[in-house]
Amino acid sequence: MRAHRHKSHLDDVNRYIISEMIKDGRVKYTRLAKELGVTPAAVKERIDRLIKNNIIKPSILINIHEMYPVGAAIGVEATQEAVANLVKKLSHSPLVLRIMRTSGNHNLILSTVAEDFTQLENFINDEIRSENGIKHVEVNIASGTGITPDFAHIRLVYEKEAGLEKIKRSRDKKKK
Secondary structure, eight states: OOOOOOGGGOOHHHHHHHHHHHHOTTOOHHHHHHHHTSOHHHHHHHHHHHHHTTSOOOOOOEEHHHHOOEEEEEEEEEOHHHHHHHHHHHTTOTTEEEEEEOOSSOSEEEEEEESSHHHHHHHIIIIIITSTTEEEEEEEEOOTTOOOSSEEOOOOOOOHHHHHHHHHHHHHHHHO
């Protein structure tokens, strides 16, 4: 369990810096410094402290609509053991945006994306329905641009060595 942090890290200057970084993660420290009436070094120091104190984590967001135009909310009714196994297994899946344990008709709801309907169907059959203890799976397809937000963190699974080798082969083919 995480310790509760004091809000003292988030004075008005830090809140302003964070809000500007949310709008544009590549915002220039010099611009922020000018707007705040401080030096760029002071802005960098504040950002470094926010990162060190686990208040922010700079990362990249991916346009979901470009990479994964199909979205679905998947409701799962399953035993507690199956739910625990699914949460553990799917928490690292690049197709799962969000996992929620719930009460009601389903005890697990997944917000998912896919490149196409075949990938979504294969994911549901291979990763969810194949799990022991699954009682019912309900799939609700998102219509059109029903996936929000437009940009989100996606866990792209890319094997570094294999990926670099593929890039080198592609580059070598272009040279020929």
